[in-house]
Amino acid sequence: MIRKISLVTVLFALATTSSAGPVEGQTRSSSAVVLYEAARFIPGDGRQPIANGAMLVENGTITKIGPKGDENLPRGAIRVDLGDKTVMPALINTHGHPGFQRGITYSADNFTRDTIMEDMNRALYFGIAAVQSQGIEKGEVMYQIRADQEAGKLGGARLRIAGRGIGAPNAGPGGATYAGIAYEVTTEDQIRRAVQELASKKVNLVKIWVDDRNGRAPRLPPNLFRAAIDEGHRHGLQVNAHVFYHTDAVDLVNAGIDGFAHLVRDKEMDDQLVAAIVRRNVYVMPNLAPEWNTYTELPHWLKDSDPLMTLLKDSVSRPVIERIRKAYENRDVTAVDRARAQYAILQRSLAKLAKVNAKIILGCDTGLEDHLFGMSEQHELESMVNAGMTPMQVIVAATSRAAEYLKLDKMGVLAPGKEADFLVLDANPLDNITNTQRISRIYIKGAEVDRAALRPSLTRVVTN
Numbered sequence: 001m002i003r004k005i006s007l008v009t010v011l012f013a014l015a016t017t018s019s020a021g022p023v024e025g026q027t028r029s030s031s032a033v034v035l036y037e038a039a040r041f042i043p044g045d046g047r048q049p050i051a052n053g054a055m056l057v058e059n060g061t062i063t064k065i066g067p068k069g070d071e072n073l074p075r076g077a078i079r080v081d082l083g084d085k086t087v088m089p090a091l092i093n094t095h096g097h098p099g100f101q102r103g104i105t106y107s108a109d110n111f112t113r114d115t116i117m118e119d120m121n122r123a124l125y126f127g128i129a130a131v132q133s134q135g136i137e138k139g140e141v142m143y144q145i146r147a148d149q150e151a152g153k154l155g156g157a158r159l160r161i162a163g164r165g166i167g168a169p170n171a172g173p174g175g176a177t178y179a180g181i182a183y184e185v186t187t188e189d190q191i192r193r194a195v196q197e198l199a200s201k202k203v204n205l206v207k208i209w210v211d212d213r214n215g216r217a218p219r220l221p222p223n224l225f226r227a228a229i230d231e232g233h234r235h236g237l238q239v240n241a242h243v244f245y246h247t248d249a250v251d252l253v254n255a256g257i258d259g260f261a262h263l264v265r266d267k268e269m270d271d272q273l274v275a276a277i278v279r280r281n282v283y284v285m286p287n288l289a290p291e292w293n294t295y296t297e298l299p300h301w302l303k304d305s306d307p308l309m310t311l312l313k314d315s316v317s318r319p320v321i322e323r324i325r326k327a328y329e330n331r332d333v334t335a336v337d338r339a340r341a342q343y344a345i346l347q348r349s350l351a352k353l354a355k356v357n358a359k360i361i362l363g364c365d366t367g368l369e370d371h372l373f374g375m376s377e378q379h380e381l382e383s384m385v386n387a388g389m390t391p392m393q394v395i396v397a398a399t400s401r402a403a404e405y406l407k408l409d410k411m412g413v414l415a416p417g418k419e420a421d422f423l424v425l426d427a428n429p430l431d432n433i434t435n436t437q438r439i440s441r442i443y444i445k446g447a448e449v450d451r452a453a454l455r456p457s458l459t460r461v462v463t464n
């Protein structure tokens, strides 16, 4: 029953002084009824922002959102005035590889609950509410983390899993670090059994590698990937492909693939492929991480004054930051030129996809060495805009559309019935997409993330 009562108005500054200590996972539970008012709410589904808006959150769920008015509030509701801030849904990353980097080491031995949770906590610190792991997963630890998060016993960005990805022999993720993780298959029967095993373990989607991994492995033959897609769909699972070659992408779209973990990289996507992607509702992760290799000197986002660097200093140990920066010393100009030419192919394909409103989703191979959680996603948004997407398209890709792909049906949009997972930003990301990095606060299910409590563990220098 909603009726008019006198309100307890809580000023923004006062609201930050909640005395509840962090539980494991560092979010505070909230059963309060809270009305948030702010200069602008970006819904995340492509609708224009609500100026001078108000959003009512009850027990962690959004129950009302619209222009600020003379609100009738339920009894006991509190009002939080966020002033000139911008509110938008928390981000969702559809392509990550948690668990391998611990401080400056990167190895399979690091793949523990602690390392994975550090990645999930760092992701959350940067405003990422959910991460889909893409098939470089060992043992049971990720299943346990997912179960503990679903039971409310563990925080961090919510982990979604693909289990062990599937490829031809030696075609999986590659490198000694990942040896033996993927299924290696050569027959339709084997690939169907792999998918069945994954389905029985209740993975969130299936990952396949189809290309020849730069010549080191055989391609996954079309009859095999067709079998994987068919078997996945029989079990209600989307199948998601690591691609490189344009020709594979064409075959995969025709075979009913659900998502591409990368853009094709041997050439620009032609108009027929782009049209087929749109027609068949294939989701595409741009994965613009190769942009990192296009600089001859330290990029702006690693300079001291940059908002991304501010986030990094708050959440990453100094030796790791130093190593990431050091990679930009003494760059080989020829290699950079080559990287730029290759990267321009990705940018042109993405611009084409954006122009026809293909289903682009945030996914950026986060968790490869020095591609840290949180940092990679945040920078990817800028790369997407630089490639030709509008800030609004990028926000949709990183919120509602990513949630739709991952079947996180309560996430990714500020609308009644959705979880109150949102970022409070100091500036408007529709003006400049890097304003998603100017994070004032983060809320998950209506509870503010205690970011200060996360900093000590995230910045700790670890020695293995």
Ligand SMILES: [Zn+2]
Pocket: 095, 096, 097, 134, 261, 365
């Ligand atoms: Zn990947």
